[in-house]
Amino acid sequence: MNNFAEKLLIWFDRHGRHDLPWQQERTPYRVWVSEIMLQQTQVATVIPYFNRFMARFPDVRTLAAAAEDDVFSHWSGLGYYARARNLHRAAKIIVEQHDGVVPTTIEQISALPGIGPSTAGAILAQACNQRHPILDGNVKRVLSRYYGFTTWPGEKHTETQLWNRADELTPDKRVADYTQAIMDLGATLCTRRNPRCGDCPVENDCAAAATGQVHVIPATKPKRGLPTKDATFMMVQNSSGQVLLVKRPPTGIWGGLWTLPEVPPNENPAQWSHRVLGVALNESRTLPPFRHTFSHFHLNIKPIYSISTQRGHVMDDGAYSWYNLAETSKLGLPTPVKRLLQQLDNKETS
Template sequence: MLSSEAFSQAVLNWFDEHGRHDLPWQTNKSPYYTWVSEIMLQQTQVSTVIPYFLRFTDTFPDVHALAKAPLDQVLHLWTGLGYYARARNLHKTAQILSQERDGVFPSTLDEMEALPGIGRSTAGAILSISMGVRAPILDGNVKRVLARFYAIDEWPGTPNVQAALWKYADHNTPEHRVGDYTQAMMDLGATLCRRSKPACLLCPIQSHCQAYALGRTHELPKARPKKHKPLKTTIMLIHMNEPGEVWLEQRPAKGIWGGLWSLPESEELPNTLLKCLPVIKHSFSHYDLEITPALVKTPECFRVEEAKGLWYNLDQPQQSLGLAAPVKKLLASLR
């Protein structure tokens, strides 16, 4: 078995020649840039994140600017990235750092993990990349590399496998160049040790990879046990006024699309129905959702002050509202 020193050195040598060195957040390896990028990259590909990261950091160049911004503006810039709790936690953490720590990020794992939305792996990435602190990471890419290298024959999501992978991650993390090693492991998983069709012949640790030796790279890591996703349905009511504006309401802070602006929802079609528009299908990690948009007659007694909402101008959309992706798409189709 490859020693930890040989493992990390092989990965670093590969990174120096083939790793990614020109990503937007690598031009400024500050804790702020690293933190924002790591949160955005959770369950999201690099190619998708890049334009969001550039817009976000251009609007909020530092933690103080983010802390002072209204949540609506933060959610607006997040629209389309999904998993909106990430954006809400970014905003909460920015306020904590700005108000309680004068914008200075913690330098220990325990303190970093205590902040909203920052787990063990994300904390390790921020500390190692931006501060050079030796801290292992275990994001999806690194899990895949280690599960194959050690031929772990169970789904990595189980507690016992998670614990084993953390031990391997810690064992192989070097004392030097920890930031480069962290980035190298993420790059290795993203560009070579891919889910399908891994480029094993180009991998710097292929000669000691147990999955490769056993001819099992195509089946490891084990997939999550299949679970039938339930189907949920909802009716979104489209109230329009004469200027061509649509009534929107802000969703509760907690729950799906928390804090975003959306159309009012109903379980049944109202008797003021004018017509139904084509069904919109949207998939979440735990269930599928079918949305029936219903254009309804807006009664004369419909008053803005009766609910927390606003009239959304379809021709001149408000630029600071966070909208759920299917709602944004639906509103665009109404123009």
């Protein structure tokens, strides 16, 4: 075993994380779900979602048989909702094509939707102790510093180099522990800001530490300012207190989730609602706007509260429906929509 892996494993035995939920009862299914949730999402955020998800969907067949809205509702607030849709799709594929057993070859698991090169390696390393390299944000940061790479890890050539180094360093034995160890190092010591080099087991071999470049590696992504967009959301209630929600198309922002109807720019809400939704508004008033920041733009959300006399279903394609406030928790709702519905609920219960 190479020097790097040896030192890392010794450190991991004493200082690594050994009590994460998906490390207990370490099945391919549980590891798979955890790895999907952990894409671009920190451990502390994932843990409660993972526990709730596992309580509701304890195995592949349960997940495959569930309604999509049920899956989305357990993902609501976690973000990147295409992950939930792909997870659900993959579960169905596993039931239909793999007899309900999560495949454990790199080719078969990589073919499932939502599983890329790093996630595929992570699942098989963690759950099956198979020797595969991973290259997530932690590993990119650790290896960039260790080898003194000063170019941005997202660049193609740099990423290829990192994959090659990651593969070289991955040992034949204790692959699951090694994989967890290098991620733990990146998450707890070799952090983006304020790294604790004094506690690092490989500080003596680290190029960035030797040249004093730890704080400038990894290089930051070329940045650009975030554009700002406006959106008007309608909060329409009928005389029964039900609220009108819209199921969004599967692609784009909040794909497949339910949101409040969004009035197009330069449209009169009253006319638009009547023409498009078939809902006549009795009274309307604007509520305080607030800003929601996405990865690539700011969204200024302008809520309008309205009363409608209409009951029952709107339209007939299932894209628009009235919901009682109490049952909206069963739907997949993005965070700002939950916030607006909470305001309605407070108004009713107070």
